[in-house]
Amino acid sequence: DAGVIQSPRHEVTEMGQEVTLRCKPISGHDYLFWYRQTMMRGLELLIYFNNNVPIDDSGMPEDRFSAKMPNASFSTLKIQPSEPRDSAVYFCASSLRGPSSYEQYFGPGTRLTVT
Amino acid sequence: AQKVTQAQTEISVVEKEDVTLDCVYETRDTTYYLFWYKQPPSGELVFLIRRNSFDEQNEISGRYSWNFQKSTSSFNFTITASQVVDSAVYFCALSSLNAGNNRKLIWGLGTSLAVNP
Numbered sequence: 001d002a003g004v005i006q007s008p009r010h011e012v013t014e015m016g017q018e019v020t021l022r023c024k025p026i027s028g029h030d031y032l033f034w035y036r037q038t039m040m041r042g043l044e045l046l047i048y049f050n051n052n053v054p055i056d057d058s059g060m061p062e063d064r065f066s067a068k069m070p071n072a073s074f075s076t077l078k079i080q081p082s083e084p085r086d087s088a089v090y091f092c093a094s095s096l097r098g099p100s101s102y103e104q105y106f107g108p109g110t111r112l113t114v115t
Numbered sequence: 116a117q118k119v120t121q122a123q124t125e126i127s128v129v130e131k132e133d134v135t136l137d138c139v140y141e142t143r144d145t146t147y148y149l150f151w152y153k154q155p156p157s158g159e160l161v162f163l164i165r166r167n168s169f170d171e172q173n174e175i176s177g178r179y180s181w182n183f184q185k186s187t188s189s190f191n192f193t194i195t196a197s198q199v200v201d202s203a204v205y206f207c208a209l210s211s212l213n214a215g216n217n218r219k220l221i222w223g224l225g226t227s228l229a230v231n232p
Binding site: 104 | 150160161206212217218219222224225
Protein backbone atom coordinates (compact mmCIF):
# COMPACT_ATOMS: atom_id res chain seq x y z
CA ASP A 1 0.00 0.00 0.00
CA ALA A 2 1.19 3.53 -0.73
CA GLY A 3 2.16 5.60 2.25
CA VAL A 4 1.50 9.28 2.75
CA ILE A 5 2.54 11.18 -0.35
CA GLN A 6 3.83 14.72 -0.23
CA SER A 7 4.83 17.08 -2.99
CA PRO A 8 7.06 18.75 -3.76
CA ARG A 9 9.92 17.14 -1.86
CA HIS A 10 11.96 20.30 -2.06
CA GLU A 11 10.86 23.88 -2.60
CA VAL A 12 13.06 26.93 -2.87
CA THR A 13 11.31 30.25 -3.19
CA GLU A 14 11.89 33.91 -2.65
CA MET A 15 10.47 35.89 0.21
CA GLY A 16 7.02 37.16 -0.58
CA GLN A 17 6.07 34.35 -2.90
CA GLU A 18 3.17 32.02 -2.34
CA VAL A 19 4.02 28.43 -1.49
CA THR A 20 1.64 25.48 -1.68
CA LEU A 21 2.49 22.12 -0.17
CA ARG A 22 0.42 19.08 -1.02
CA CYS A 23 -0.43 15.87 0.76
CA LYS A 24 -2.25 12.67 -0.06
CA PRO A 25 -3.01 10.62 3.07
CA ILE A 26 -3.06 6.85 3.25
CA SER A 27 -6.29 5.57 1.75
CA GLY A 28 -8.91 4.96 4.42
CA HIS A 29 -7.29 7.20 6.99
CA ASP A 30 -9.60 9.91 8.22
CA TYR A 31 -7.21 12.02 10.25
CA LEU A 32 -4.66 14.25 8.58
CA PHE A 33 -1.98 16.28 10.33
CA TRP A 34 0.40 19.01 9.20
CA TYR A 35 3.65 19.45 11.11
CA ARG A 36 6.64 21.73 10.83
CA GLN A 37 10.11 20.68 11.97
CA THR A 38 13.01 23.03 12.64
CA MET A 39 16.19 22.68 14.64
CA MET A 40 15.14 25.49 16.96
CA ARG A 41 11.55 24.44 17.69
CA GLY A 42 11.54 20.73 16.98
CA LEU A 43 8.36 19.13 15.70
CA GLU A 44 5.31 21.40 15.85
CA LEU A 45 1.74 20.44 15.02
CA LEU A 46 0.23 23.13 12.82
CA ILE A 47 -3.28 21.81 12.18
CA TYR A 48 -5.18 18.58 11.94
CA PHE A 49 -8.33 17.43 10.19
CA ASN A 50 -10.87 14.74 10.86
CA ASN A 51 -13.07 13.69 7.96
CA ASN A 52 -11.86 16.75 6.04
CA VAL A 53 -12.91 19.15 8.81
CA PRO A 54 -10.26 21.18 10.65
CA ILE A 55 -10.31 20.19 14.30
CA ASP A 56 -7.44 22.15 15.81
CA ASP A 57 -5.53 24.89 14.06
CA SER A 58 -4.05 26.43 17.18
CA GLY A 59 -0.57 25.65 15.93
CA MET A 60 -0.87 27.67 12.75
CA PRO A 61 1.68 30.41 13.30
CA GLU A 62 -0.17 33.32 11.73
CA ASP A 63 -2.60 34.37 9.08
CA ARG A 64 -0.05 33.80 6.36
CA PHE A 65 -0.63 30.09 6.82
CA SER A 66 -3.77 28.32 5.65
CA ALA A 67 -4.71 24.69 5.17
CA LYS A 68 -7.51 23.00 3.33
CA MET A 69 -8.77 19.50 2.84
CA PRO A 70 -11.27 19.52 0.00
CA ASN A 71 -11.67 15.75 0.03
CA ALA A 72 -10.51 12.64 1.84
CA SER A 73 -7.50 12.13 -0.38
CA PHE A 74 -5.97 15.57 -0.66
CA SER A 75 -4.84 18.44 1.53
CA THR A 76 -2.85 21.61 0.97
CA LEU A 77 -0.85 23.88 3.21
CA LYS A 78 -0.37 27.35 1.81
CA ILE A 79 1.95 30.09 2.92
CA GLN A 80 1.30 33.54 1.51
CA PRO A 81 3.46 35.55 1.60
CA SER A 82 6.40 33.38 2.54
CA GLU A 83 9.20 34.63 4.79
CA PRO A 84 12.72 33.28 5.46
CA ARG A 85 11.65 32.16 8.95
CA ASP A 86 9.20 29.75 7.31
CA SER A 87 12.14 27.67 6.12
CA ALA A 88 11.63 24.21 7.61
CA VAL A 89 10.66 20.68 6.78
CA TYR A 90 6.89 20.30 6.58
CA PHE A 91 5.43 16.88 7.25
CA CYS A 92 2.02 15.53 6.57
CA ALA A 93 0.77 12.52 8.54
CA SER A 94 -2.41 10.49 8.63
CA SER A 95 -4.06 8.03 10.98
CA LEU A 96 -7.11 5.84 11.30
CA ARG A 97 -10.20 6.72 13.29
CA GLY A 98 -10.39 3.75 15.65
CA PRO A 99 -9.55 4.03 19.36
CA SER A 100 -6.65 1.64 18.96
CA SER A 101 -5.19 3.44 15.98
CA TYR A 102 -3.70 6.60 17.33
CA GLU A 103 -0.35 6.19 15.64
CA GLN A 104 0.35 8.62 12.86
CA TYR A 105 2.05 7.68 9.64
CA PHE A 106 4.23 10.33 8.13
CA GLY A 107 5.04 11.36 4.61
CA PRO A 108 8.61 12.01 3.48
CA GLY A 109 8.29 15.74 4.11
CA THR A 110 8.76 18.86 2.04
CA ARG A 111 11.94 20.81 2.67
CA LEU A 112 11.08 24.48 2.19
CA THR A 113 13.74 27.11 1.80
CA VAL A 114 12.68 30.75 1.60
CA THR A 115 15.45 33.12 0.54
CA ALA B 116 -0.19 19.99 31.45
CA GLN B 117 1.25 17.20 29.41
CA LYS B 118 4.93 16.95 28.70
CA VAL B 119 7.47 14.52 27.31
CA THR B 120 11.11 14.81 28.30
CA GLN B 121 13.97 13.13 26.53
CA ALA B 122 16.88 14.24 28.63
CA GLN B 123 19.53 12.71 26.41
CA THR B 124 20.12 15.08 23.52
CA GLU B 125 22.85 13.03 21.87
CA ILE B 126 24.25 9.57 22.45
CA SER B 127 27.23 8.03 20.73
CA VAL B 128 28.02 4.33 20.96
CA VAL B 129 30.18 1.82 19.19
CA GLU B 130 28.53 -0.85 17.12
CA LYS B 131 27.31 -3.89 19.09
CA GLU B 132 26.89 -1.92 22.28
CA ASP B 133 23.51 -1.87 23.97
CA VAL B 134 21.96 1.56 24.34
CA THR B 135 18.92 2.83 26.23
CA LEU B 136 17.02 5.95 25.28
CA ASP B 137 15.12 7.54 28.12
CA CYS B 138 11.63 9.01 27.96
CA VAL B 139 9.82 10.54 30.91
CA TYR B 140 6.31 11.85 30.54
CA GLU B 141 3.89 13.97 32.54
CA THR B 142 0.13 13.70 32.35
CA ARG B 143 -2.82 13.89 34.69
CA ASP B 144 -4.84 11.64 32.44
CA THR B 145 -5.52 8.08 33.44
CA THR B 146 -5.61 6.69 29.94
CA TYR B 147 -3.08 7.55 27.32
CA TYR B 148 -0.83 6.19 24.62
CA LEU B 149 2.91 6.40 24.40
CA PHE B 150 4.84 6.18 21.15
CA TRP B 151 8.34 5.92 19.79
CA TYR B 152 9.29 7.17 16.35
CA LYS B 153 12.56 6.95 14.46
CA GLN B 154 13.88 9.63 12.14
CA PRO B 155 16.89 8.34 10.17
CA PRO B 156 19.21 10.70 8.28
CA SER B 157 16.97 10.44 5.24
CA GLY B 158 14.43 12.46 7.18
CA GLU B 159 11.21 10.50 7.27
CA LEU B 160 9.52 9.75 10.59
CA VAL B 161 8.91 6.07 11.13
CA PHE B 162 6.45 4.73 13.68
CA LEU B 163 8.02 2.09 15.94
CA ILE B 164 5.61 1.29 18.75
CA ARG B 165 2.45 2.33 20.57
CA ARG B 166 1.85 1.41 24.21
CA ASN B 167 -1.47 1.77 26.03
CA SER B 168 -1.34 3.07 29.59
CA PHE B 169 -3.30 0.01 30.71
CA ASP B 170 -0.60 -2.32 29.57
CA GLU B 171 2.67 -2.23 31.45
CA GLN B 172 4.09 -5.33 29.89
CA ASN B 173 7.44 -4.82 28.31
CA GLU B 174 7.70 -5.44 24.62
CA ILE B 175 10.46 -6.90 22.54
CA SER B 176 10.80 -6.75 18.78
CA GLY B 177 14.03 -8.19 17.52
CA ARG B 178 16.85 -6.04 18.88
CA TYR B 179 14.40 -3.44 20.16
CA SER B 180 12.73 -3.52 23.54
CA TRP B 181 10.59 -1.10 25.47
CA ASN B 182 10.24 -0.76 29.24
CA PHE B 183 7.07 1.01 30.38
CA GLN B 184 6.89 1.89 34.07
CA LYS B 185 3.89 3.87 35.25
CA SER B 186 5.37 4.27 38.72
CA THR B 187 8.18 6.39 37.33
CA SER B 188 6.28 7.74 34.30
CA SER B 189 8.90 6.36 31.99
CA PHE B 190 8.85 4.60 28.67
CA ASN B 191 12.43 3.72 27.85
CA PHE B 192 13.69 2.21 24.63
CA THR B 193 16.63 -0.18 24.46
CA ILE B 194 18.50 -1.24 21.36
CA THR B 195 20.53 -4.40 21.89
CA ALA B 196 23.69 -4.98 19.86
CA SER B 197 23.36 -1.65 18.10
CA GLN B 198 24.16 -1.35 14.42
CA VAL B 199 25.17 1.57 12.24
CA VAL B 200 21.72 1.53 10.65
CA ASP B 201 20.25 2.39 14.05
CA SER B 202 21.79 5.85 13.78
CA ALA B 203 18.86 8.23 13.84
CA VAL B 204 16.93 10.68 15.97
CA TYR B 205 14.40 8.92 18.16
CA PHE B 206 11.28 10.66 19.40
CA CYS B 207 9.00 9.72 22.26
CA ALA B 208 5.42 11.02 22.17
CA LEU B 209 2.28 10.99 24.31
CA SER B 210 -1.40 11.14 23.41
CA SER B 211 -4.23 11.47 25.90
CA LEU B 212 -7.29 9.26 25.61
CA ASN B 213 -9.23 11.26 28.18
CA ALA B 214 -9.62 14.34 26.03
CA GLY B 215 -12.37 12.99 23.84
CA ASN B 216 -11.18 12.43 20.36
CA ASN B 217 -8.22 14.78 20.62
CA ARG B 218 -5.55 13.29 18.41
CA LYS B 219 -2.70 15.61 19.32
CA LEU B 220 0.63 14.02 20.08
CA ILE B 221 2.88 15.67 22.63
CA TRP B 222 6.43 15.19 21.38
CA GLY B 223 9.76 15.04 23.11
CA LEU B 224 12.66 16.91 21.55
CA GLY B 225 14.31 13.72 20.44
CA THR B 226 17.55 11.87 21.15
CA SER B 227 20.14 11.74 18.41
CA LEU B 228 21.82 8.35 18.39
CA ALA B 229 25.08 7.83 16.54
CA VAL B 230 26.29 4.27 16.21
CA ASN B 231 29.90 4.19 15.10
CA PRO B 232 31.54 1.24 13.37
